[in-house]
Amino acid sequence: MSLLSIESISKAFGGLRAINSLNIEVDQGEIVSVIGPNGAGKTTFFNLVTGMETPDSGNIVFDGHNVVGLRPNQILELGLARTFQNVRLFPTMTVKENVMVGQHCRGKAGLIGAIFKTKSQRSEEARIEARAEEVLSFFGTRLAGYRHDQLAFVLSYANRRRLEIARAMATEPRLLLLDEPTAGMNPRETIELTELIGRLRDEKGYTIVIIEHDMQVVKNVSDRVIVLDHGEKLTEGTYDEVSTNEAVIEAYLGRPSERR
């Protein structure tokens, strides 16, 4: 049974059909890339899955639960975390605090516990902190040491992207949605991140859906590629199948003019 199955969802913004009866299946342990020209509905697809937008029709079934209509935080608790295309960190919180927010949904401590510093609250805080440090250590020295206590906005662009992934990892997800993780990175950083995505699956066991424009990255990481255009699935298959598909080429490059 697939981990995530999208059953003919549609979403329109006014007259614009952003997503039109889309069907997608994602299996446990897969890395699936979603590609498509600008405005194809890729980010809207992520927003629908994570509950930030509600579909007009259709079902989104994650691990046996229909998540349509749930609030984003409830969906996240089920194990579905994301990053954002235009990095959206908590800029004036420290690197570690950013990641600790990711652990919020896995904690229980309330206000009273925090005020009276109860035993369970203290042990939970310690656990959250340890977990945050563990997640940050996944990025080697990139987000280590003194960086823990730096505010997020002083980080370099690439490190902000890493921190966003770290924050999503801290929520202990089963499915990770990465929205253009290599956008704006230089070639070396892109290669490093490509390796990291592979490690996320192999070491952490996440299933990953990734929106990406860099075809080299798509080629290197994906088990399967889904092509969206005008809110509809154009085709899907391995990278080689998709990259030679005429409809895909047409969608990206345009139809050759009839009258030459």
Add this chain to the structure above:
Amino acid sequence: MAQVTAPSPARPVEVELRPAPPVDLGRAARLGLIGGVAMVLVAATGIVGTFQTRLLIDPILPLGLLFLYLLAFAFGWMAGKPPAALEGFAPARANSRNLVAGALAGALGGLCVGVLAALMSTFDLRGVFVQLSPQLLEILTFGLPLGAAIIAIVAISAVAGAIGAGVHLLPIRLKRSLLPALVWVMMFALFTDLVGQLFAGLSAEFLTDFLFTGRGGALTIVGAITVFIVVFVAYWLLGGRETTLRGRIEAMPRGQRTRFSLIAAAVILIILWFVPKVMGPFVSQVLDTAGIYLLMALGLNIVVGYAGMLDLGYVAFFAVGAYTGAILTSPQSPAFTPQLLLIVAIPFVMIAAALAGLMVATPVIRMRGDYLAIVTLGFGEIARILFNSEWLAPIFGGAQGITNIPDLRIGPLQLSTPQDYFYPIFLVVLIAAYVTYALQNSRWGRAWMAMREDESVAEAMGVNVVTAKLSAFVVGAVLASFGGALFGAQIGSVFPHSFDIVVSVTVLVIIIVGGMGSVPGVALGALVLIVLPNLLREFSQYQFLFYGVLLIVMMLTKPEGFIPSKRRAQELHADELSQDAWLDIYGDKPTTDATTTEPPR
């Protein structure tokens, strides 16, 4: 790779330094005209006239004119300030040109006042500015004929401006001794009652007799000189070291620092214990008021500073606390008189405030930013109008309020005087400060901050924003209600007009001026905005003028507040941190952890 032009301290680069640009006289002229407008306003609002009778130093220095020429001094100081050191330029040195700039600014300021004097002697301006009276003209012109007076005003202002600019020419050690000495003389001269009370409390009235013209009198010349010399010598001997005290504390190893803070806290608590005993009822009353405002500021700090929800109707929760306390304790309560002890009533006060918090928060859950501010503003007013209404008068007493609220009694201790109330109020303030600290580094504290930074992302990262918003409102409401209950018990009565929108605004200004999100900052804000205006009773009619000016000046120069929380200071000075990248390259980033070996590219 960004072009790295800045020489790193780690690898000094030999660069031919260009001479610093001279001080900008055009800027000085502009500052002078701005200063002139300020001086004219000070005269037109009546500050000069009102304070002319108040002698700072008997018999030479009346406060009214001092205000006027202090402005000339301040603008001269700004005009004569050497520009900040720039990359590739030698550090600017003040010279006679700076003095000229200061004098120019001062003279232009004085000229504006001269023009005002000329206008006043020609036309009757009292139709517009009531305070522009012949008496004021007399004060401004020193009783001289107009032409001579204008020359005198310009000359004095120019000298004041030049002196202001001259501060920059002083050697640093002299400057660091001279300015505090002058400030201390000012404080002794302004807060005569406070100083007299302090000496009386310490049974040192002979000092009062020596420094002042009598009990409650002004500072004498001898007194001023004495204070000046004592403070000057003390600072001179310190050699400016006191400015690095904070640095030295921060440099201490962790254990020593903890011990130092514990000792400091103990000393402060002991001093606080003696404050009401030494300072007497009047100062204690002022401190009690400040404590109640501080309590509210700490509560609002959670709502605005942590959770980022601008609540302009915060006074409603203060009112709910005061009225609940009053109804439960007073025998005069119109509808329901259980006549509980306040200490027993407190849990009910908390519950009522929490319910009020939920009531306000529930409809505004889906609102953000400006909309939230407007709606809460409305709620604040609704609360006051309801307490004032005839409709609810059978419960809340309408405009007559609820009187005869018994004093706070804890076991056998019966509190009655302002001095007595100081202790419970500050105990509650300490508890509130602790709660603020404890929540800041907790699961919900982080959730609040995440929500403040980006609500949708916080929600997508698992924060239940509905719960987060409700809980922030409830915590804030409960803290304010404590303040309300203590306020009611201390005053002995509650009236609807005590819960004006002005209270909400004042509390907000305390937070902004003190430093949002910072407990010491909020405490200092309460001190500056509540204690100072109340101690200088002559100023009370100008209190809101003072708030307004202070707020504008703070927003322009120090938007993060007096004692900002670390993160806010960094946020508002982000441009200064953006060289982070090249600091890394040059490897002179202070590494707190030995594991950071590889510098990012």
